[in-house]
Amino acid sequence: MEFKVLATDGKARYGKLKGTHGETETPCFMPVGTLGAVKGVTWNEISEMGYSLVLSNVYHLYLRPGIEVIEKAGGLHRFVNWNGLILTDSGGFQVFSLGKLMKISEEGIYFKSHIDGSEHFFSPELVVELEEKMGVDIGMVLDECTPYPATYEYAKHSMERTVRWALRSIKARTTDKTAIFGIVQGGTYDDLRLKCVELLKGLPFEGFAIGGLSVGEPKEEMYRITKLVAPTLPEEKPRYLMGVGKPEDIIEAVEAGVDMFDCVIPTRNARNGTLFTSRGKVNIKSAKYKNDFSPLDPECDCYTCRNFTKAYLRHLYVSKEINSAILNTIHNLYFYNRLMKKMREAIKNGEFQEFKKEFFSKYLTF
């Protein structure tokens, strides 16, 4: 994997990330394809929107269809037939969400499948092995995702284990075809976050992520930690803010120097009828759109906005048509990619502050 920062504007960075399966400009947003498909859209549509890097999830693929199936298919790219870049999260976050179905030890995580209750075990070594077997471009290490709120003691303990697991992950690597990113934990404690960066930054990871945010903490905490941590990460490596977020969150994080993002918001909200537009969020089921024959976002030129009215989109949503999810997802993902593109342009032109001001002058976040 190659990464180059090609321009900066304040702390914000414009760059290029290159892997075996293509390249992407950064800052970039990764559509979430947990199970090897971005819900509601075909790979054709993903490509046409301008995406060349998507995210998938080891935990989910491990349970279904099973990593051995993907290996037999010739790797994840061939199994799902996506010719762009793939980053996989370990699924640690998902495993931690299992609550009582999960138990952490120093060795790794014991968990029960959310599908059939069967018992499994993930270690840092196994996660790297599975990611290499699937041949993904970028794999995330297994980390211990600190919940919010957490006591200082808990967060410290959890951060330290994440660092020990990071070291084990590095040792487990057998190829550099799959780049591996380390993950910074430390909860909402500044000193723990900085300590974690200090311990990880010397390790031979191809990139670093900020984990454990967007887990229920106030937005101000998320912004504070991001702004604290991002600039301390190695300049020459990509920085990825995991699971974030809303357009306004992404803009703040790009300003702090983050390069990569993923979030289920654009796709999940699309299925729930919440659409992102240049004026803010639109709840398409609202009765006020019953006879509104204007496009969803006059500034958008996605397939949905070029072809359909709010009245039709509302009708599809209210009628529970599957096409509602399709058209809404096309729009939201297009909106997110356009947002990233605008930020990249702004950084290249040294106009990030102007972009931000202009964006928020129209986009209502309440």
Next chain:
Amino acid sequence: MEFKVLATDGKARYGKLKGTHGETETPCFMPVGTLGAVKGVTWNEISEMGYSLVLSNVYHLYLRPGIEVIEKAGGLHRFVNWNGLILTDSGGFQVFSLGKLMKISEEGIYFKSHIDGSEHFFSPELVVELEEKMGVDIGMVLDECTPYPATYEYAKHSMERTVRWALRSIKARTTDKTAIFGIVQGGTYDDLRLKCVELLKGLPFEGFAIGGLSVGEPKEEMYRITKLVAPTLPEEKPRYLMGVGKPEDIIEAVEAGVDMFDCVIPTRNARNGTLFTSRGKVNIKSAKYKNDFSPLDPECDCYTCRNFTKAYLRHLYVSKEINSAILNTIHNLYFYNRLMKKMREAIKNGEFQEFKKEFFSKYLTF
């Protein structure tokens, strides 16, 4: 509306149907877009598959979003943004399926909405009015769909009312921009069917449909009535067999001289994981496809077959991914259109029997 039979082979016909919004070759299959959307696929995809005529449903659109919304949008084509031909069924069949929520009188049908229980009334005149208001290319008359089994008396009474309603429908017309098709009823009674044709064939309808089949009768009855009725309908007008059917049913009906078809089978089965291939039906959820990395149908060049394996399609189905419905629907509708195309070619070349023999030599119908 214009219709021309351009070639025949036995009773089978190849023709062209032209309307305000384009044309289609016949025999043709109409994808079902009940609510103004073909579930699981975009209009782009429908066009790319080669479809130029789709079916929608007055009853469903009347309840949601309401015909007045569609009228304000500038008609159904503009509301849904489909630039091809649209035929609407009255929804009589759907209303009859309401059972106790429905009451027929000579005047029309009183019914309660399946959505909110609100009370409504459809008359033959209203259905024509609504179809003209929506500006569809072809509207079906309101008929009384005879259930199966039905006594001779019931079927006779019901057929006679359908004829009286047909006359009222003709009188209600105010434009020829929307063509109106009459519907032949008469249950599984040969003399009633022939009597119905005799009473309807002189009326100024632009086409005729065979209704009341595929309502639970044995397949042999469906074939018998189709083969009896189709050849007695006016030669110069299109013949439409409503709600039929499976590939084998369509082939038999084309052989009998039917030009148009609609059915939820390709789209509904797609969502249920049943796929049509040149070798017969495939139940994609079967465990035997877990590691099957071959395409669904090696003879198919649809987006799904060109890009994905049975193992991936099974994974999407088993994981309940929305993309399963999308990819399966693309395949099944493509399969149906290809079937119609092959039949059209065969008729033009005077090789319909050869086509049929070849098809069934590979396609297993058990």
